[in-house]
Amino acid sequence: MKNDPKAPLAELRNIYAEVEARALPRQCELRTGCCHFRLTGKTPLLTRVEALLAAKGVRASGRKKLVPRADGACPMLGREGRCGIYAHRPFGCRTHFCAAAGGPYPRQHVADLIHRMEALDEALGWHDGSRPFEAAVADALKDA
Numbered sequence: 001m002k003n004d005p006k007a008p009l010a011e012l013r014n015i016y017a018e019v020e021a022r023a024l025p026r027q028c029e030l031r032t033g034c035c036h037f038r039l040t041g042k043t044p045l046l047t048r049v050e051a052l053l054a055a056k057g058v059r060a061s062g063r064k065k066l067v068p069r070a071d072g073a074c075p076m077l078g079r080e081g082r083c084g085i086y087a088h089r090p091f092g093c094r095t096h097f098c099a100a101a102g103g104p105y106p107r108q109h110v111a112d113l114i115h116r117m118e119a120l121d122e123a124l125g126w127h128d129g130s131r132p133f134e135a136a137v138a139d140a141l142k143d144a
């Protein structure tokens with residue numbers, strides 16, 4: 001079926017596993033600065049298949065929708081600084097680290113994986129490109 005995302009979701013998990021397998025030395029101390037979108041002015045951009053997987057994580061956490069935070073941080077950031085969808089978190093959250101932790105992965109280190117993720121959307125006939133976390137996941141939750 002053209003729009004059945006089961007196989008693309010499995011492939012996306014493979015891509016995420018590959019990111020972990022080629023991890024660069026970084027010292028994340030859960031400062032959570034990278035999860036404070038308003039403060040950093042940066043928001044993770046998700047392909048549509050990534051948004052579907054993140055939406056699965058949101059539902060697994062017991063939520064049916066994203067509730068925006070007054071401080072502009074990611075709605076899935078927990079009080080103790082823990083990610084509420086850690087196993088389902090998007091590619092950007094796996095590869096973008098703050099300067100204190102060592103900085104984001106160089107694009108050339110993961111460019112092939114980004115292209116593979118984009119190809120998953122293309123194969124499903126989705127050509128809208130990557131979108132900011134909250135809008136992408138909110139739509140994926142509605143689609144589910």
Ligand code: SF4
Pocket residue numbers: 034035044074075076077078082083084085086089090093
């Ligand atoms: S999905 Fe998790 S790691 Fe990514 S910005 Fe939100 S809380 Fe942070």
